[in-house]
Amino acid sequence: MDFRARRIVLALAALAASALLWYLGTGFAPIAALTWLAPLPVLLLAPAERAVPVFGIAFLASMIGSTNSWGFYTRSYDVPLPMGLLISASFAVTFALAVLVFRALVLRGKAMFAAFAAPALWTGAVYLISLNPFGIVGTLATTQAGSPVLLQIASVTGAWGTDFLVVFASAALAALCAPGVAKGARLRTGVVAVLVFGLVLGFGALRLSGTGPFAKPDGQRQRIALIVHNHAGWGIDVASAEGRALIRDYTAEIAALPAGVRTAVLPEGAFGSTEANRGALTGPLAGVARAKGVSVVVGLAHKNPTYQLAVVVAPDGTTRDYRKQHDAVGAPGHSLTFVPASRTGVAICADLDHPNPSGKYAGAGARLLAVPASDEGENGWQHSRNGVLRGVENGFAIAWSGRASRLLAADGYGRVRTDTVTGGAGALRRVVTEVPEGPGATPYTALGDWFAWLCLAVTAGAVLGSVTRRTR
Structure with missing residues (x-):
């Protein structure tokens, strides 16, 4: 198989795998464990492919995955098909942009920044989408509603923290596997990712046990x-x-x-x-x-x-x-x-x-x-x-x-x-x-959507970091 054919096969495989994972991991009956993997195939492909095809593959993967809801939209009074397709397209564009930012930062040797920037862009953009008059339902955080230990971070960050974590898991893994990333950068990215999830899950376990730093006793x-x-x-x-x-x-x-x-x-x-x-x-x-x-x-x-x-x-x-x-x-x-x-x-x-x-x-x-x-x-x-x-x-x-x-x-x-x-x-x-x-x-009650705004700030920094010169 020549180089061109190999690239086409890899691109199609990433598209098919990601689309299937989005399909099974989102929608009205999501398999929560698969949601974490849905961004991964396209993120793994991104550093080895040109920007325009990467954007298209990411967009199509998300759109195909969202077909799990299209039948409902054809029957829905609250969310008719045109509105449903607009929702699907909004999430697909958001995912494609997150992949592009990840790709640009990895190619510039900024593996850890890439691991944080992709979920930050996703989370910040979804927050902006949520400001529409109809609000928002069916985010990645919703798919994890069966895991209370993970949800506790929402008491500090809002549900935006859970959305961030789901994309961060795939982005960190893809950054670790990206070609050309220095050994030291891989090590630092891996350590920080483990630390992030350790702190989140530890906080969740402590809060559920009633002994966490923000825990309060239940009411009657x-x-x-x-x-x-x-x-x-x-x-x-x-x-x-x-x-x-x-x-x-x-x-x-x-x-x-x-x-x-x-x-x-x-x-x-x-x-x-x-x-x-x-x-x-x-x-x-x-x-x-x-x-x-x-x-x-x-x-x-x-x-x-x-x-x-x-x-x-x-x-x-x-x-x-x-x-x-x-x-x-x-x-x-x-x-x-x-x-x-x-x-x-x-x-x-x-x-x-x-x-x-x-x-x-x-x-x-x-x-x-x-x-x-x-x-x-x-x-x-x-x-x-x-x-x-x-x-x-x-x-x-x-x-x-x-x-x-x-x-x-x-x-x-x-x-x-x-x-x-x-x-x-x-x-x-x-x-x-x-x-x-x-x-x-909770702290979120007092602080509001501070974490979403932090994600928007990180996104702005990532965009600026994406225009610097590539490393070899």
Whole structure:
């Protein structure tokens, strides 16, 4: 095989391997271990290939890998296909640019800088993407939601630290294997990489054990109920016959809750009403809340004008509203709402795709967040894990009640206590579980997205370092 043919074979092999790893390691059912390897084949190829082909191979690998979500986009109301393809392309361009920066620095003999610059560019760019009005879901950090020891770094860096680590693992390994890197540079890069992961995992283990430098004791344990109707549609009018039957089903289920449940969370858009007829819902819920001594949080699609509410019905029968702060179809709210006589805050679904109101709730003392949500089946795991990440970032537990998705409860350290798929033959799905309230506000709560900005600064330095003269 001549040199040209060998280059083509290696390029195609890197493309195929990386695309397959992106496909299996991301999306709505990721294999978390493979996510760490997805960037590696293209990063290994990069120093031996020209810049333009490397960019194209990296872009195609990521785009092909993202086809694991394209079928969903064709059926989705929230993320239609054009928006889904734009999301895929944004991540693909980000990956391709990270590979180019890695290549340029390795060719200039800066192996350790390359190992840090590629994940810094990825993380900084994903942070900038997240500033769009719809927020962000499905980052590399989300794929690692099943590893609480790794997630603890998010309490300091935000989820950006986990995204950085996933790319850093491949970049460090590729820098160690790059041709022409001096022996001393390989040694230093390897030692620093081991040190980084040792510190992160050690910190995570200490924090989970309750003895870490930022560890705080859990709050009191709270018994919660997550309830969703398996077959009801969105925003059922409370004044209709279907709405009245649905109210009876929910109130009967709440009335049958075991003793000790303090909060019951129903899904987003469980009912729909105008201001004039919402009493048809809050009246029966107030009656059962008094009888059971339980607070009920229910999603209400308000009509004329349109906006999304979570209505909190207290055990004394009073109500208070939380208006969704990131509402794509109606006027957004701006205020925080707590369940009376508790440290339980209330948010709705897509609110957790943004840093706030989660950070504001933590700053105001929230130790648990009740989240009425509405997903589209396939994306339920991914979206609910976005909520888990917000909980770790800010030190509060999560009670996620998702229409057509999941019923999930996790503590403030990202340890999932219950996770149940909704749907099935029965009319209602109910989960009752006990979850400790989270430890409270974290360094990330106070410092915000400092790590993402640090990554942007490193990226700027990497770009400047990429224009220096190559080493031989």
